[in-house]
Amino acid sequence: MKIQDILSETRTISFEFFPPREASGIPAVLGKIESLKSYSPNFISVTYGAGGSTRQFTEELTIKSKTDYDMEVMAHLTCVGHTVKELDEVLERLEFSSIENVIALRGDPPHDQAKFLAAEGGFKHASDLIRHISEHYSFGIGAACYPEGHPEAVSLDYDLRYAKLKVDNGAKFLVTQLFYDNDDFFHFVDRARDIGIEVPIIPGVLPVLSSKQIRRFTRLCGASIPADLEAHLVKYENDDESARAMGVEYATYQVQALWDAGVSGIHFYVLNRSYSVSNILDNLQLDRHTS
Numbered sequence: 001m002k003i004q005d006i007l008s009e010t011r012t013i014s015f016e017f018f019p020p021r022e023a024s025g026i027p028a029v030l031g032k033i034e035s036l037k038s039y040s041p042n043f044i045s046v047t048y049g050a051g052g053s054t055r056q057f058t059e060e061l062t063i064k065s066k067t068d069y070d071m072e073v074m075a076h077l078t079c080v081g082h083t084v085k086e087l088d089e090v091l092e093r094l095e096f097s098s099i100e101n102v103i104a105l106r107g108d109p110p111h112d113q114a115k116f117l118a119a120e121g122g123f124k125h126a127s128d129l130i131r132h133i134s135e136h137y138s139f140g141i142g143a144a145c146y147p148e149g150h151p152e153a154v155s156l157d158y159d160l161r162y163a164k165l166k167v168d169n170g171a172k173f174l175v176t177q178l179f180y181d182n183d184d185f186f187h188f189v190d191r192a193r194d195i196g197i198e199v200p201i202i203p204g205v206l207p208v209l210s211s212k213q214i215r216r217f218t219r220l221c222g223a224s225i226p227a228d229l230e231a232h233l234v235k236y237e238n239d240d241e242s243a244r245a246m247g248v249e250y251a252t253y254q255v256q257a258l259w260d261a262g263v264s265g266i267h268f269y270v271l272n273r274s275y276s277v278s279n280i281l282d283n284l285q286l287d288r289h290t291s
């Protein structure tokens with residue numbers, strides 16, 4: 001089922017995983033995916049690496065989740081290092097395996113590159129990939145958006161205009177980058193609605209797993225750390241277990257407030273650490289009926 005059709009019926013819970021480095025890690029990731037199945041996610045997704053064999057594992061995990069575990073899935077696909085022909089090959093394999101949803105991204109540059117460079121014969125922006133998919137395939141298409149702006153964005157307004165371009169080119173829903181201050185999300189949604197973005201905007205939530213990890217992630221993606229969270233991170237700088245417990249509590253309040261405000265869904269960045277997300281969902285009793 002296409003995610004836009006699911007979103008028209010219900011409020012969604014979704015989980016994002018990442019592929020292992022080696023093929024031998026696939027069963028462990030499948031185990032994590034299976035362990036969260038009892039929370040009845042409306043869909044799950046698996047990220048697409050910057051290059052190399054993990055991309056093959058992304059496809060394998062995406063397809064297995066659908067065929068073996070009967071879960072709805074959203075395949076991640078990026079423009080990094082791909083010609084249009086190669087992107088078509090991936091899309092055709094996904095289509096052949098009855099995958100119905102794709103989140104179409106530009107992608108981050110590989111670690112050895114300072115900035116994103118389009119492959120020769122490839123796409124420069126996610127909006128180009130989205131237009132290509134919507135013109136040639138029947139996937140339900142999602143796209144990324146950034147409540148606090150993408151780190152390379154020339155301005156918040158331009159970044160938002162490009163989010164609108166993704167929707168105009170065929171994206172039927174948006175999923176946000178992680179954020180820790182819900183007001184950033186609410187202001188973003190208001191600004192998006194003001195410029196005519198009408199599709200569902202699903203907030204992405206990453207529970208804190210350790211102080212070090214969250215500082216690294218927020219630095220990379222340009223998200224800010226609110227003062228109350230910063231105080232907790234300082235307190236648990238060298239105590240990952242307490243940081244994780246605090247992260248569960250923080251995310252429980254964050255998700256509850258988002259849910260109470262009527263968001264279309266919650267997309268959890270699981271990072272293959274299913275226990276934090278299951279703790280959060282155990283704390284919450286979310287009614288998924290459309291409000």
Ligand SMILES: Cc1cc2nc3c(=O)[nH]c(=O)nc-3n(C[C@H](O)[C@H](O)[C@H](O)COP(=O)(O)OP(=O)(O)OC[C@H]3O[C@@H](n4cnc5c(N)ncnc54)[C@H](O)[C@@H]3O)c2cc1C
Pocket residue numbers: 046047048049050076077078103104105106107108109124125126127143144145150151152153154158159162175176177178204
């Ligand atoms: C929900 C979600 C899932 C993700 N999954 C993955 C994944 O699986 N693999 C991965 O590698 N990364 C993933 N990312 C990270 C993402 O690839 C990076 O944030 C990347 O740097 C930008 O991708 P994008 O699709 O937003 O690109 P774009 O929309 O192309 O935007 C990139 C930058 O270019 C600017 N821009 C956009 N369009 C134009 C234009 N037409 N002209 C000029 N400037 C423009 C934007 O303002 C922005 O600064 C994900 C991010 C999110 C939020």
